[in-house]
Amino acid sequence: MNDDRFEEPTLPAETVVRRLTPKLRYAALGLAGLTVAVLVGTLWATEPALPARTHVAFGGVVAMGLGWAVFAAWALTRAPLFARDRVVAATLALGFSAVTAIGLAITAKITGVAVGLVLVAAAGVLLVNARRTRADLLRRKEELENG
Amino acid sequence: MDPTALLVVRCQLGERDALAELVRTWHTQLWNYARRMAGDAETADELTQETWVAVLRGLPKLREPERFAPWLFTIARRSLMNRLRAQYAQPPDEAPEEVPEPDPLDRIELLNGLKGLPLVEREVLVLFHVHDLSLQECAEVIRVPAGTVKSRLFRARRMLREHLVERGFHGER
Known part of the structure; x- marks a missing residue:
């Protein structure tokens, strides 16, 4: 900025730009981790008479899936998703929840179907909201460009 | 046309180049505000970085893109107050x-x-x-x-x- 009021910052703008890039991949990672944790957790809870080492293995996989989901949630609180990313993330959530619903239906029968349907419905609501927000912003952008 | 308001809306849409442009447009002003208030460049760097992180976090919820400048300085001031609370309290x-x-x-x-x-x-x-x-x-x-x-x-x-x-x-x- 060529202005005698302002000194050149010692922290360059480009450094800030690099650090600020929103991370859509965290949303995908979190959803994948959650899906694995739910599916394996359901299998673990519904399978009768498992050997001890299988309990340990299932527990490990569930913990890892939840760990990734928690990490992704933390990362997203620092750099939230903007409208376009929210639409992509909600579409991914719909896909992952459909996979989870099918997995639950196979492993946990009636209860699984009900839980699966709730997940799919929640993801559907997220997608509708995300698309509406994006449409509002596109309209606003057009107004500003033409006004 | 308000160029900053348009940049803000484009950021809210998720246009990566708009976010970079918004930072480039306001970074020097923000850093200089922090520098003049905090007194040294090192603290100004930290305050500016903190402010941009908070801006990124709050940007999707900013309802009035035309109010970006006062909103930005409000966030910067909050970071500054956390550091210089004693001086502000006097x-x-x-x-x-x-x-x-x-x-x-x-x-x-x-x-x-x-x-x-x-x-x-x-x-x-x-x-x-x-x-x-x-x-x-x-x-x-x-x-x-x-x-x-x-x-x-x-x-x-x-x-x-x-x-x-x-x-x-x-x-x-």
Whole structure:
């Protein structure tokens, strides 16, 4: 900025730009981790008479899936998703929840179907909201460009 | 057309290049605000970085893109207050009084004298005279009535002149 009021910052703008890039991949990672944790957790809870080492293995996989989901949630609180990313993330959530619903239906029968349907419905609501927000912003952008 | 408002909406949509452009447009102003308030470049770097992270976090929820500038300085000020709470806590707040409209201040005078002023007076001069915020926008950033901003400006300018005279600086006026 060529202005005698302002000194050149010692922290360059480009450094800030690099650090600020929103991370859509965290949303995908979190959803994948959650899906694995739910599916394996359901299998673990519904399978009768498992050997001890299988309990340990299932527990490990569930913990890892939840760990990734928690990490992704933390990362997203620092750099939230903007409208376009929210639409992509909600579409991914719909896909992952459909996979989870099918997995639950196979492993946990009636209860699984009900839980699966709730997940799919929640993801559907997220997608509708995300698309509406994006449409509002596109309209606003057009107004500003033409006004 | 308000170029910053358009940039903000494009950021909210998720256009990566708009976010980079928004940072490039406002970074120098933001850093200089932090530098003048905090006093050293290292703290200004940290404050600026903190402010941009908070801006990124809050940007999707910013309802009025036209209000970006006061919103940005409000966030920066919050970070600053967390660091300099003791200095901000010192002065008793004054009741709004009848003061004349602020008149133009010699820029060299201003930039030379800022460092010698207490934080509260320096802040109002920086926002109004260096960053060209309106009285209303200053009031929004500092969270005081516009009348209080006017009286602080009046007092700050008097203190600035006294300070410059003590230092032997003689401007035009």
